[in-house]
Amino acid sequence: MTKRVYLETIGCQMNVLDSELIASSLVQAGYELVDSPRNADTILYNTCSVRQHAEDKIYSALGRLRPLKERKPQTIIGVLGCMAQKDQELIFRRAGHVDLVIGPGQLSRLPEILEEVASQRHREPRLEVSLDRMKERRALVEESFAKFDPPRPPELRSSPFQAMVRIMFGCDKFCTYCIVPKVRGPEQSRPAAEIVSEIRCLAADGCQEVTLLGQTVNSYEDPSKGQTQRLSDLLARLHDIEGLRRIKFVTNYPRHMTDDLLQAVRDLPKVSPYLHVPAQSGSNEQLKRMKRGYTVEYYREMIERIRSIIPGAAITSDFIVGFCGETEEDFQQSVDLVRWARFKNSFIFKYSERPGTKAAGTLPDDVPDEVKRRRNNDLLAVQNAISLEDTLPLVGKDLEVLVEGPSKAAKKRASVGNEIVQLVGRSVWDHIVVFDGPRALVGQILPVRIEKADAFTLFGTMPRLKG
Ligand code: 5AD
Numbered sequence: 070m071t072k073r074v075y076l077e078t079i080g081c082q083m084n085v086l087d088s089e090l091i092a093s094s095l096v097q098a099g100y101e102l103v104d105s106p107r108n109a110d111t112i113l114y115n116t117c118s119v120r121q122h123a124e125d126k127i128y129s130a131l132g133r134l135r136p137l138k139e140r141k142p143q144t145i146i147g148v149l150g151c152m153a154q155k156d157q158e159l160i161f162r163r164a165g166h167v168d169l170v171i172g173p174g175q176l177s178r179l180p181e182i183l184e185e186v187a188s189q190r191h192r193e194p195r196l197e198v199s200l201d202r203m204k205e206r207r208a209l210v211e212e213s214f215a216k217f218d219p220p221r222p223p224e225l226r227s228s229p230f231q232a233m234v235r236i237m238f239g240c241d242k243f244c245t246y247c248i249v250p251k252v253r254g255p256e257q258s259r260p261a262a263e264i265v266s267e268i269r270c271l272a273a274d275g276c277q278e279v280t281l282l283g284q285t286v287n288s289y290e291d292p293s294k295g296q297t298q299r300l301s302d303l304l305a306r307l308h309d310i311e312g313l314r315r316i317k318f319v320t321n322y323p324r325h326m327t328d329d330l331l332q333a334v335r336d337l338p339k340v341s342p343y344l345h346v347p348a349q350s351g352s353n354e355q356l357k358r359m360k361r362g363y364t365v366e367y368y369r370e371m372i373e374r375i376r377s378i379i380p381g382a383a384i385t386s387d388f389i390v391g392f393c394g395e396t397e398e399d400f401q402q403s404v405d406l407v408r409w410a411r412f413k414n415s416f417i418f419k420y421s422e423r424p425g426t427k428a429a430g431t432l433p434d435d436v437p438d439e440v441k442r443r444r445n446n447d448l449l450a451v452q453n454a455i456s457l458e459d460t461l462p463l464v465g466k467d468l469e470v471l472v473e474g475p476s477k478a479a480k481k482r483a484s485v486g487n488e489i490v491q492l493v494g495r496s497v498w499d500h501i502v503v504f505d506g507p508r509a510l511v512g513q514i515l516p517v518r519i520e521k522a523d524a525f526t527l528f529g530t531m532p533r534l535k536g
Pocket residue numbers: 119120246247248347349387388389418419420421422423
């Protein structure tokens with residue numbers, strides 16, 4: 070029986086969460102997690118297909134496994150998640166040594182599928198994916214994306230004090246550039262009662278902070294039609310959970326940034342005043358081509374509404390540069406929007422055409438790569454300057470920080486007991502704060518005095534530790 074599994078994750082927070090859930094279900098089924106493919110009998114990649122670059126990385130990682138598979142043909146190699154749903158049999162054609170291709174809607178059956186594959190004498194490539202939503206009835210497609218949110222022990226989360234909790238599956242927005250609605254399936258909210266009871270258990274286990282996940286998290290609607298109808302109601306219910314201290318939620322869709330939600334963020338002290346609301350572009354022409362469903366005037370009005378209801382809120386955004394037909398003028402309008410909105414941070418992506426999307430079928434990918442690269446760098450430079458202008462005034466102030474753990478550098482160094490190490494934590498506005506302190510502070514919320522800042526990291530000291 071093959072029982073040692075190596076699991077690598079590429080992609081967004083939703084994938085990181087899926088991997089935690091996969092790891093939990095495999096550990097429960099008797100697997101041991103190992104940290105190198107060389108030590109494993111089962112090698113799994115939980116994949117992303119939002120941009121070509123992510124897929125290229127996965128195919129080259131699979132290519133590197135060829136010699137290992139030749140040496141140890143019994144090794145099971147599996148491709149899970151978004152790229153599995155998107156490429157399906159193509160994966161077997163491009164990487165003949167892959168044994169399993171399992172979409173995001175089949176992950177709950179992974180232990181059982183692995184068991185079956187391991188016991189087969191002559192292995193056939195195994196493909197388990199959900200129905201194509203362009204070809205089948207919605208109810209059938211929804212059913213084919215099976216829900217997967219099993220309980221998980223704290224040691225399998227990235228931190229025992231923090232947890233991601235899915236509140237919605239899939240997406241119905243069909244932005245023309247985006248593959249997500251196809252690979253993650255129709256939008257479906259989880260029943261509020263289920264979410265509340267999951268978070269109660271997490272809090273009882275010592276979890277301090279939850280991040281609610283959904284592709285358009287603010288379109289949440291309780292399917293059980295109980296009293297908890299919208300995200301604002303859900304936040305109010307979660308706020309009552311004893312032991313829980315911070316609640317965040319990502320990613321927001323601009324059209325659903327309603328006043329009741331903003332008021333909930335303002336009125337519920339445990340809810341962080343941090344909102345990720347991707348704009349994608351500052352040009353109405355581009356927003357229309359992207360089928361985002363709003364104009365830049367609407368988006369600006371929404372930002373003003375956020376700022377007037379939640380003074381001091383940290384707002385972050387995503388932008389795509391070089392989308393089909395983007396002129397220099399369109400791009401300048403994205404620059405203007407970044408300057409005007411003063412986002413705390415923006416994630417900027419070069420447009421990557423995704424086969425299977427509306428844009429790939431109808432709009433030419435006509436912005437040359439060097440232009441995309443230049444626009445990416447230019448927009449990033451504008452954003453970085455704004456981020457720095459926002460972090461510098463924090464120097465000299467105390468910020469409440471949830472201590473997440475030792476920094477990467479500190480993790481590399483061997484350390485014992487409760488010695489002073491470099492720690493990393495986050496403010497309620499999602500600033501990353503680095504400071505020295507005893508390891509036992511991990512999981513606590515405490516004030517840190519900011520001494521130095523760059524655009525993305527604040528460096529501080531604990532007031533109590535200062536001489
Ligand atoms: N090309 C580039 N960026 C993309 N995103 C989504 N699809 C694409 C694509 N085809 C970006 C969007 C989204 C973020 C998660 O990824 O900005 O908000």
